Amino acid sequence: MNKIYLDHGATTPMREEVFETMKPYLQDNFGNPSSIHSFGREVRKAVDEAREQVANAINAQPEEIIFTSGGTESDNLAIQGVIEKIGDKGNHIITTQIEHHAVLDTCEAMEEKGYKVTYLPVDKYGLVNPKDLQEAINEDTVLITIMHGNNEVGTIQPIKELAEIAKDNDVYFHTDAVQTVGNIPIDVQDLGIDMLTLSAHKFYGPKGIGALYIKKGTKLQRVVHGGAQERKIRPGTENVPGIVGLGKAIELATEELDTKGKHIQKLRDKLIEGLSKVEDSRLNGHPERRLPNNVNMSFEYIEGESLLLNLDMKGIAASSGSACTSGSLDPSHVLMAMGLSHQTAHGSLRLTLGRDNTEEEIDYVIEAVPEIVNRLRDMSSIWKGKEANYSN
Amino acid sequence: MNKIYLDHGATTPMREEVFETMKPYLQDNFGNPSSIHSFGREVRKAVDEAREQVANAINAQPEEIIFTSGGTESDNLAIQGVIEKIGDKGNHIITTQIEHHAVLDTCEAMEEKGYKVTYLPVDKYGLVNPKDLQEAINEDTVLITIMHGNNEVGTIQPIKELAEIAKDNDVYFHTDAVQTVGNIPIDVQDLGIDMLTLSAHKFYGPKGIGALYIKKGTKLQRVVHGGAQERKIRPGTENVPGIVGLGKAIELATEELDTKGKHIQKLRDKLIEGLSKVEDSRLNGHPERRLPNNVNMSFEYIEGESLLLNLDMKGIAASSGSACTSGSLDPSHVLMAMGLSHQTAHGSLRLTLGRDNTEEEIDYVIEAVPEIVNRLRDMSSIWKGKEANYSN
Amino acid sequence: MYNEKVMDHFQNPRNVGEVESPDGVGEVGNVTCGDIMRISIKVNNNEEIEDIKFKTFGCGAAIATSSIVTEMAKGKHINEARDIKNKDVADELDGLPKNKLHCSNLAADALTKAIKNYLGEEDDEEQEHEDESNETQ
Ligand SMILES: Cc1ncc(COP(=O)(O)O)c(C=O)c1O
Numbered sequence: 008m009n010k011i012y013l014d015h016g017a018t019t020p021m022r023e024e025v026f027e028t029m030k031p032y033l034q035d036n037f038g039n040p041s042s043i044h045s046f047g048r049e050v051r052k053a054v055d056e057a058r059e060q061v062a063n064a065i066n067a068q069p070e071e072i073i074f075t076s077g078g079t080e081s082d083n084l085a086i087q088g089v090i091e092k093i094g095d096k097g098n099h100i101i102t103t104q105i106e107h108h109a110v111l112d113t114c115e116a117m118e119e120k121g122y123k124v125t126y127l128p129v130d131k132y133g134l135v136n137p138k139d140l141q142e143a144i145n146e147d148t149v150l151i152t153i154m155h156g157n158n159e160v161g162t163i164q165p166i167k168e169l170a171e172i173a174k175d176n177d178v179y180f181h182t183d184a185v186q187t188v189g190n191i192p193i194d195v196q197d198l199g200i201d202m203l204t205l206s207a208h209k210f211y212g213p214k215g216i217g218a219l220y221i222k223k224g225t226k227l228q229r230v231v232h233g234g235a236q237e238r239k240i241r242p243g244t245e246n247v248p249g250i251v252g253l254g255k256a257i258e259l260a261t262e263e264l265d266t267k268g269k270h271i272q273k274l275r276d277k278l279i280e281g282l283s284k285v286e287d288s289r290l291n292g293h294p295e296r297r298l299p300n301n302v303n304m305s306f307e308y309i310e311g312e313s314l315l316l317n318l319d320m321k322g323i324a325a326s327s328g329s330a331c332t333s334g335s336l337d338p339s340h341v342l343m344a345m346g347l348s349h350q351t352a353h354g355s356l357r358l359t360l361g362r363d364n365t366e367e368e369i370d371y372v373i374e375a376v377p378e379i380v381n382r383l384r385d386m387s388s389i390w391k392g393k394e395a396n397y398s399n
Numbered sequence: 400m401n402k403i404y405l406d407h408g409a410t411t412p413m414r415e416e417v418f419e420t421m422k423p424y425l426q427d428n429f430g431n432p433s434s435i436h437s438f439g440r441e442v443r444k445a446v447d448e449a450r451e452q453v454a455n456a457i458n459a460q461p462e463e464i465i466f467t468s469g470g471t472e473s474d475n476l477a478i479q480g481v482i483e484k485i486g487d488k489g490n491h492i493i494t495t496q497i498e499h500h501a502v503l504d505t506c507e508a509m510e511e512k513g514y515k516v517t518y519l520p521v522d523k524y525g526l527v528n529p530k531d532l533q534e535a536i537n538e539d540t541v542l543i544t545i546m547h548g549n550n551e552v553g554t555i556q557p558i559k560e561l562a563e564i565a566k567d568n569d570v571y572f573h574t575d576a577v578q579t580v581g582n583i584p585i586d587v588q589d590l591g592i593d594m595l596t597l598s599a600h601k602f603y604g605p606k607g608i609g610a611l612y613i614k615k616g617t618k619l620q621r622v623v624h625g626g627a628q629e630r631k632i633r634p635g636t637e638n639v640p641g642i643v644g645l646g647k648a649i650e651l652a653t654e655e656l657d658t659k660g661k662h663i664q665k666l667r668d669k670l671i672e673g674l675s676k677v678e679d680s681r682l683n684g685h686p687e688r689r690l691p692n693n694v695n696m697s698f699e700y701i702e703g704e705s706l707l708l709n710l711d712m713k714g715i716a717a718s719s720g721s722a723c724t725s726g727s728l729d730p731s732h733v734l735m736a737m738g739l740s741h742q743t744a745h746g747s748l749r750l751t752l753g754r755d756n757t758e759e760e761i762d763y764v765i766e767a768v769p770e771i772v773n774r775l776r777d778m779s780s781i782w783k784g785k786e787a788n789y790s791n
Numbered sequence: 792m793y794n795e796k797v798m799d800h801f802q803n804p805r806n807v808g809e810v811e812s813p814d815g816v817g818e819v820g821n822v823t824c825g826d827i828m829r830i831s832i833k834v835n836n837n838e839e840i841e842d843i844k845f846k847t848f849g850c851g852a853a854i855a856t857s858s859i860v861t862e863m864a865k866g867k868h869i870n871e872a873r874d875i876k877n878k879d880v881a882d883e884l885d886g887l888p889k890n891k892l893h894c895s896n897l898a899a900d901a902l903t904k905a906i907k908n909y910l911g912e913e914d915d916e917e918q919e920h921e922d923e924s925n926e927t928q
């Protein structure tokens with residue numbers, strides 16, 4: 008059975024071109040970029056090139072790109088870094104209720120240190136209201152961090168508008184763009200933001216490497232201490248193959264944003280249409296302002312994990328909420344923030360498409376899901392036969 | 400010209416076997432280990448296996464191994480993590496003057512937060528005196544962090560003895576073993592330590608991946624916040640290829656500790672003997688208690704960078720002090736702590752051998768170095784011809 | 792993450808449905824995760840469980856434990872069936888992942904509750920063995 012991978016929101020397969028680009032740095036070009044001899048200089052050049060590729064892709068300057076070990080570390084560096092540096096000027100952070108745990112948990116850690124955090128609500132589509140942001144800002148606010156595209160429901164926030172409010176109030180604005188970079192065009196100048204998080208493995212690059220865009224002049228203190236690498240903002244021997252792979256991956260992704268993006272979006276719309284025909288189902292997230300590759304549906308009366316396991320047995324890899332949160336049994340905090348009931352949230356399915364998915368695969372999924380949903384509903388204690396419930 | 404790499408202390412070439420082990424995880428096995436579908440489960444298994452390989456290599460339990468992005472992050476996690484968690488029980492840390500910047504700078508950052516740090520001195524061989532440690536401990540001491548093998552001069556500390564003092568005083572003991580793991584046998588039980596840092600790229604594994612051994616029961620708070628990965632101690636999507644590569648590399652290194660170790664040590668001794676014949680030279684570090692692959696010599700009246708550049712032109716890759724400190728112009732803090740004069744410290748050369756170095760290469764180096772040293776001395780303002788110096 | 796036996800019971804759950812005119816029904820919700828399970832039983836004159844069926848809204852482990860608990864209880868005297876603890880259920884499945892041990896509570900609780908319902912007993916302490924779950928593997 009050919010497997011169908013529909014979990015590109017969790018991670019993506021690495022592109023062959025990216026692998027080929029990394030290969031020399033996993034074999035012969037092994038030097039430490041900090042070394043002044045030829046082995047070192049050679050790889051230093053490669054790291055610099057990758058930095059340019061990243062900068063070009065998001066319309067930044069190379070000096071504004073700091074490589075990290077991934078999206079989680081970038082989020083932490085942005086938030087902890089700013090707070091450590093200017094937290095004495097004001098003790099208030101603003102974020103949203105639907106952030107990834109990398110942001111949410113970091114904000115909570117700041118709360119434990121005595122900072123105040125406002126978690127902005129979202130509407131039923133998962134959108135933040137700019138008015139809410141405006142009202143939440145006070146004279147103690149030093150940082151606003153609002154994600155670009157939501158990893159679970161795909162809703163894309165009006166970052167430009169939100170960042171403008173931040174700017175008007177002289178507050179730093181960070182956005183977690185892990186789900187949007189490589190999926191939709193990103194221009195940090197146009198967005199008007201101060202910091203942006205990205206992670207290579209979400210756009211066909213390697214795992215364990217990411218970057219933080221830090222606009223020139225932004226005051227920030229490093230989180231990890233040590234040597235002089237990455238302009239002393241992120242010490243540690245550079246993950247050279249990872250950095251080179253990130254550079255190549257972001258370049259490739261940017262080149263095909265138009266073409267592949269349209270293909271993926273077409274499949275997404277087909278999938279949404281097909282699955283919406285299932286009785287008692289609903290689309291989660293915004294119908295238009297959503298990631299081109301994200302489908303998130305709730306099917307009442309069934310539970311996500313059983314659905315996933317059944318799909319897996321049919322060769323379909325999907326997820327229910329973010330893979331990164333799977334350590335928890337609570338229903339998705341994102342769906343709850345959007346007002347779904349505990350039960351509806353439990354029955355949610357996330358299908359995230361990628362560049363290699365085909366129309367045939369989508370047809371297969373549109374057939375498979377309703378069968379499984381029906382089977383699970385037949386054995387569900389809360390489906391129809393409620394009248395049979397004798398207990399108190 | 401065939402190049403001679405003698406900078407294995409900075410980083411090592413990745414072994415072909417390690418590359419081959421990583422390859423599938425850079426290509427087909429790309430899943431996110433947190434995903435419950437088949438793509439995820441497959442790589443989860445690989446991550447678990449690597450954890451066992453690391454645990455076996457240092458005589459720990461798999462649950463005691465946390466993967467990080469490298470030695471620097473592991474050092475930070477150990478120090479910041481313990482202080483964040485139990486820093487309210489006592490505000491005193493003990494370390495040494497010769498630590499790597501990953502430890503030194505982290506301790507300084509703790510000082511800025513109000514903690515007190517004692518930097519133990521070393522003798523002229525770079526050895527810490529256990530008596531000094533005993534005396535430095537007070538009732539506020541909560542953490543002792545002392546490196547195993549020094550990255551510049553190769554001196555190996557009496558960790559077992561030092562850790563015992565820590566234990567007797569009920570204080571956590573961490574050791575940065577980045578330079579020893581893969582080079583000499585390591586047994587965390589026998590050493591009696593609570594935490595140990597290691598980094599894959601120092602033993603023919605990939606860059607950007609390391610681990611922290613955390614003895615069961617050790618109280619420690621995470622530094623980077625986010626998802627549930629690595630038992631919530633180190634969140635972020637796992638660097639699967641890196642982890643798999645680390646596992647393989649440590650297994651291979653441990654297997655050949657005896658055989659390759661002897662070969663390397665023989666070359667080292669030959670090199671030391673050959674270079675010691677240079678007039679006004681001296682060996683830095685302990686003559687016996689030193690890393691099997693480390694040679695560190697000072698040549699009076701010349702400066703390290705010019706020496707390195709000249710060696711590089713002859714195809715010899717070496718370093719002067721640690722590559723990671725190359726951002727700084729100050730003479731090595733390690734050599735200074737050992738009592739070398741500013742000038743002598745400046746003229747130091749580190750040659751660190753590896754498994755692929757040959758006797759012929761060593762012969763070549765023993766010939767090349769004196770030539771270069773003489774050439775540089777001939778143009779040195781402080782060499783002999785001081786009388787020719789007209790400036791005041 | 793789940794072993795073969797768990798997956799077998801998940802894929803081919805035994806005794807799904809509702810017993811017709813049951814003698815006892817027990818429905819429980821899991822405080823940890825919000826999942827819901829209902830067990831209905833038919834008891835014969837010897838006070839043996841002659842028929843038993845389940846319906847479950849829950850995760851893979853919840854469905855598998857429901858399935859196996861019906862097999863374990865079927866044909867047993869109600870006093871014996873009452874003694875089935877969540878750990879027995881997990882053991883019968885050759886173990887569950889740590890974070891899924893709580894799921895086995897559902898099955899044991901629903902069964903006990905169905906038996907109590909048959910006996911006309913008050914139900915007061917359904918969460919009695921809620922957290923002996925954590926250390927078995
Ligand atoms: C929105 C978002 N932020 C942050 C992350 C964390 O990125 P990483 O897994 O690279 O640490 C993810 C991925 O899981 C994500 O989807």
Ligand SMILES: Cc1ncc(COP(=O)(O)O)c(C=O)c1O
Pocket residue numbers: 242243244245408409468469470471472474499501546548549550575577578598599607609721723
């Ligand atoms: C003793 C020591 N500690 C820590 C490090 C830092 O390790 P990494 O470069 O993997 O962050 C190094 C390597 O440069 C080292 O030699």
Ligand code: FES
Pocket residue numbers: 728
């Ligand atoms: S004169 Fe250049 S570093 Fe001293």
Ligand code: FES
Pocket residue numbers: 336821824825826849850851852853891893894897
């Ligand atoms: S997670 Fe709810 S019963 Fe298993």
